[in-house]
Amino acid sequence: MNTLTAKRARNLTLNVVTWLFVLVNLFPILWMVWTSIHSNEEILGGVRAMTLDHLQWGNYLQLWQTINYFGYFKNSLLICGATTILSTAFAVMAGYALARFKFPGSNLFGMSVVSTQMIPGILFLVPIYLLFWQIDKNIGLPMINTYWGMILIYTAFYTPMSIWIMRSFFVSVPRDLEESALIDGCTRFQAFRKVILPLSVPGIIATAVYVFLTAWDELMFAWVMTTTSDVQTIPVGIRLYVGQYQNRFDLLMAAAAVSTLPVLLTFFLTQKYFIRGMTAGAVKG
């Protein structure tokens, strides 16, 4: 076999392996979409019953009528949107401080921020529930089943990782740029706002996308901390299609497909920033 043929054979093998990998990963999404356009009877009838003959596009209309899907959608947008703004804002400021300033305990603080990610979130479930309950009982400020309660939890959970992403990004911005701005006539805050911040837009977008997507998918805290549909988010809402006496897999899958759309859209629109932000500082620029 000559070198060219060997190279082609290697490329072909790599392509086949890549496509297999993509298919395995895409299968759940394809299955979700395929299931969502069939009737519940066909789904329960198994794979053979799910043919191309009776596609139920109506599921996508019915899902809005059966439960208050729009309400859940709105709640998700509100909670995740506010969380994204708050987490990203905190991360930008803390990340910059960690990247640029040496202060007593700065290394320890930086490591503590990352190490919080090693603790499983479920460990906080009961303590936070009790804390919120105590706040309501003692101060009279309702926290359970409120927007701000959820926003507070999500912000607290997603800020540490966001700080780390932003820190990596700021580290990759040459210090000379800030120093040049200081000499040009900026105060430190002006140098940050006029020079560093515009250069960090990819990192800020990456952080915001990370927070939004993670919060959008969160079920455990939303399930425990919210009790009524006027606060509950999509992951909680679509579970209502699975009941004690009847499972509406058709509507469940259609709702899941719709809830995936904002995630996909956000990711595809911002993926170049997302990848750049996640890998910032990994290699010399």
Next chain:
Amino acid sequence: MARVQLKHVYKRYTGDVVVVKDFDLDIEDREFVVMVGPSGCGKSTTLRMIAGLEEITDGELIIGDRVVNDVHPKDRDIAMVFQNYALYPHMNIYDNMAFGLKLRKIDKQEIDRRVRDAAKILDIVHLLDRKPKALSGGQRQRVALGRAIVREPQVFLMDEPLSNLDAKLRVQMRAEIAKLHQRLQTTIIYVTHDQTEAMTMGDRIVVMKDGIIQQVGTPTEIYNHPNNIFVASFIGSPSMNFIKGDLAEEAGSLFFRAPGLNIKLPEGRLAALREAGVVGKPVTLGIRPEHIHDEPVFLETFPDSKVDANVEVVENLGSESYVYLQAAGQSFVARVAARTAVKPGMNFTLALDIDKIHIFNTETEQTVF
């Protein structure tokens, strides 16, 4: 335009690491001073202290007639050109140059005039609408200079501004910066590790090592009368040759003796050597490559300093050749005319120009003469 005075300036970091020690220098108004030294000698730290980017641990910094130790960089009326240009990537060249003026709320028409004047001087008018990433290294360096010029500061600070350029461009920009200094008549403090830049550009050179000033002087002074072995070896390319030996007095004459060498020193130097108390003691002889000759007339003139050497390597530069030699266990280099027929492996007789030799105290490394 202003005078810059550094009075016993120190820079210490935590853990008692001293990077600049007792830096004392008076830079005249409109002077072009070059700080030169190897990596880690404290030259960039000193420049950053003048810029206000590093705090001064001890001592006083005066720009013009005010002490600026605690003055914010923006209020020091200085401009700085960085090694990696530090152009703002999200702004076009015009905005990069106008940035400092806008912050100072200078009238728009005045900003436009200054930016276009500077762009004309540096021949970058056609680049004003471009972003830095669309520029070559040389063009970026011009923009960085332009950004400093438009500010019309009292002092220009330049931190190895030519290090990232290729050799040809570096030579070109070297001349342009020198021309710019003549045109603007502003105080410039320039940092480099390249002794050629220092020699060709500065009115005065400050040679530094380990955070301490080794010598301050004009390029000629520093080249011809180095204070110590470090300065002698750092300035000049190829570097000065050093031969370790000792001084012996014989029948009223002084001889430099090293294995295989017995060089009679000029009579006129006797007094200086006796006064320095180095007679009979170990000394180091220094001679620059261009003061080692192979021409017959020299061999006849300096019969007491003839050396038979073996040629190891020849570097032909076209206009001249550097010949790397080995004689009596010592390695040294001679700069000879390119037409000299010399090849590796051959024996070569040379003579040291004894009027041009330097003698250093081997123990203290200080110059005797």
